[in-house]
Every structure is written in structure tokens, then in C-alpha cells.
Amino acid sequence: MTAGRRVNGSWQTTTLHIDGRARAACLSYPHRTPILEIGAGNSIIKLTLHASHIDQATVTFARELAEQAHTFAREVERLHPTHPTPRQENTL
Structure with missing residues (x-):
């Protein structure tokens, strides 16, 4: 999904606003879908799924979310002045 794209x-x-006290957690349960929780200050956002219906679109979204979160982390690390720039991993 492209940022800013509107759907019906x-x-x-x-x-x-994320600061040093922000938090993120994935709450997993043996017999139901997980909940992704992001908290900052007195606000909490929870991402939930339909409890009984997981389809390929849901899997695609979860992978996209993970990829974009990883990109966000790399950008934060890049901009942090005391964090060394991560080296490219060697690929075979």
C-alpha cells in the first residue's frame, strides 16, 4: 500500500510522537490471532485481525508491515549520531 492512498x-x-518511553509488543496466543500493540505517552494503538479468517491478503499485509518497520529502524539508526552505520551483509 502506498502512503496516503485512500480506499473506499x-x-x-x-x-x-515516539520518544524514549515508547513501546511496541506483539501479543501472541495459542488459539487466536496475535495483537500488535504500539504505545506512546498515554496512547496505545492495537492492530488486530479477524479471529477466524486469515487469508493471503492478511499475510501480505503482515509481511509489508514487518518490511516497513525494518526500514523505519534502519532510518532511525542512520540518523542517530552515535550509532554506527550498519554494514551490508555478505551474500553468497
Whole structure:
């Protein structure tokens, strides 16, 4: 999904200011779908899935979310002045 792309139906934009006290957690359960929780200040956002229906689009979204979170982490590391730039991994 491209940032800013609108689709039919409900939509909302929420911005969380992330500081040193922000947190993220994936809550896993043996017999139901996981919950991804992101908290900052007194705000918490929870990403949930339909409890009984996981399809390929859901898997695709989860992978895209993980990829974009990884990109976000690399950018934060790049901009942090005391963090060394990560080296490229050697590929065979």
C-alpha cells in the first residue's frame, strides 16, 4: 500500500510522537490471532485481525508491515549520531 492512498470506506490518520518511553509488543496466543500493540505517552494503538479468517491478503499485509518497520529502524539508526552505520551483509 502506498502512503496516503485512500480506499473506499472508513479512514483515519493517527500520529504518535515516539520518544524514549515508547513501546511496541506483539501479543501472541495459542488459539487466536496475535495483537500488535504500539504505545506512546498515554496512547496505545492495537492492530488486530479477524479471529477466524486469515487469508493471503492478511499475510501480505503482515509481511509489508514487518518490511516497513525494518526500514523505519534502519532510518532511525542512520540518523542517530552515535550509532554506527550498519554494514551490508555478505551474500553468497
